Amino acid sequence: MNSPIRKSHKLDNVCYDIRGPVLDHAKRLEDEGHRILKLNIGNPAPFGFEAPEEILQDVMRNLPTAQGYCDSKGLYSARKAIMQECQRKGIPGVGIEDVFIGNGVSELIVMAMQALLNDGDEVLIPAPDYPLWTAAANLSGGHPVHYLCDENAGWSPDIADIRDKITSRTRAIVLINPNNPTGAVYPPAVVKEILAVARQHGLVVFSDEIYDKILYDGTEHVSTGALAEDDQLVVTMNGLSKSYRCAGFRSGWMILSGGLGKQNAEDFIQGLTMLASMRLCANVPAQHAIQTGLGGYQSINDLILPGGRLLAQRNVVHEKLNAIPGVSCVKPMGALYAFPRLDPEVYPIHDDAQMVLDLLLQERILLVQGTAFNWPMPDHVRIVTLPWADQLGDAIDRFARFLSRYRQ
Numbered sequence: 001m002n003s004p005i006r007k008s009h010k011l012d013n014v015c016y017d018i019r020g021p022v023l024d025h026a027k028r029l030e031d032e033g034h035r036i037l038k039l040n041i042g043n044p045a046p047f048g049f050e051a052p053e054e055i056l057q058d059v060m061r062n063l064p065t066a067q068g069y070c071d072s073k074g075l076y077s078a079r080k081a082i083m084q085e086c087q088r089k090g091i092p093g094v095g096i097e098d099v100f101i102g103n104g105v106s107e108l109i110v111m112a113m114q115a116l117l118n119d120g121d122e123v124l125i126p127a128p129d130y131p132l133w134t135a136a137a138n139l140s141g142g143h144p145v146h147y148l149c150d151e152n153a154g155w156s157p158d159i160a161d162i163r164d165k166i167t168s169r170t171r172a173i174v175l176i177n178p179n180n181p182t183g184a185v186y187p188p189a190v191v192k193e194i195l196a197v198a199r200q201h202g203l204v205v206f207s208d209e210i211y212d213k214i215l216y217d218g219t220e221h222v223s224t225g226a227l228a229e230d231d232q233l234v235v236t237m238n239g240l241s242k243s244y245r246c247a248g249f250r251s252g253w254m255i256l257s258g259g260l261g262k263q264n265a266e267d268f269i270q271g272l273t274m275l276a277s278m279r280l281c282a283n284v285p286a287q288h289a290i291q292t293g294l295g296g297y298q299s300i301n302d303l304i305l306p307g308g309r310l311l312a313q314r315n316v317v318h319e320k321l322n323a324i325p326g327v328s329c330v331k332p333m334g335a336l337y338a339f340p341r342l343d344p345e346v347y348p349i350h351d352d353a354q355m356v357l358d359l360l361l362q363e364r365i366l367l368v369q370g371t372a373f374n375w376p377m378p379d380h381v382r383i384v385t386l387p388w389a390d391q392l393g394d395a396i397d398r399f400a401r402f403l404s405r406y407r408q
Helices: 021-031 053-061 076-089 104-116 132-139 159-164 188-201 259-264 266-278 284-294 309-322 352-363 389-405
Strands: 099-102 122-127 143-150 170-176 204-208 234-239 252-257 381-384
Touching: 021 352, 053 284, 076 099, 076 252, 076 284, 099 104, 099 266, 104 132, 104 204, 104 234, 104 252, 104 266, 122 132, 132 143, 143 159, 159 188, 170 188, 188 204, 252 259, 259 266, 309 389, 352 381, 352 389
Parallel strands: 122 143, 122 170, 170 204, 204 234
Antiparallel strands: 099 252, 234 252
16 A cells, blocks of 8 residues: 655644634534534625625726736736825835735735745744734744733733844744734834834834724724834735725735835845746736725725724624623724633633634534634634624623533
């Protein structure tokens, strides 16, 4: 008998539990006829958040001319719109050639890690994080080092912990702002502190800003690139999937800023250009959504301002979670998630993945355990705030009922 064919060792430390083993159990239950409330992934369309009609019309109208490959960095018109968005956001010195369009931000994160990291190089990534950053660093031969965010300070990054974890192998630091999974939005002063540390140590700054327009209670978001010094390279990630409800279009972009920073990073940028060329180009039809999405009235405002559905759903989740004995939740100021803490003295949980599986089996609700976001303790879960407010209210009531009788 032939030896079994095994996966590459490069995947040994790669993990993405948002679509992990518990989801397999959910699919099995669905195959058996059960209805599962999926609060595990920020996918807007299944909950009624559909792409704006104007975007759909522009993509359809341009389909006849969307045949064939385009420039490896993306359509000129789309990159021009992104460049103009940088001007609006105050990110200086961004030209057409500083914009790379990808098949979603996910592709660009992997591309950036592959272009930068040699085996054993370290990348500072927040804990909790969006786990693709950690997976991409591992897959690229790097070593993710997780700096802590402080729940008692609204989930702001711990600057002292960042300093303590920088070594001679550290190449870059990642910011996720607004944050997934906590919903935190970092004040400009905090971002400036992180930039100062990065500048002192010559680190590339990666800023994941995919939720920059999903903000609550008058919160303002300032792009990292707008706060950096000219001699710093900042790589900003953004896209259409969340603010524009175009998750399946797979249309994201990566922006390079910092005049002197780019000059000092010419070799790295050549690597990015090479990788962009190797995959030929991002999907062309969806790129026709970018100019329309970024221009004109921003329909996301109808959802996040008073009377808006996303704001109402955030409020229900925050209020109901904090009403559960032994559960506390920092109010999310942005994004589409809540990251509540289960007091270990009330809920002595030692395996949060097992708890999430037991919740699925008992209540048919699918969450993601906190350790899947590289949080070091099994005392948190992430809840997606996309369903209607009454659905979320019912789900959290059922979660409370589950916790009241759950023991490990």
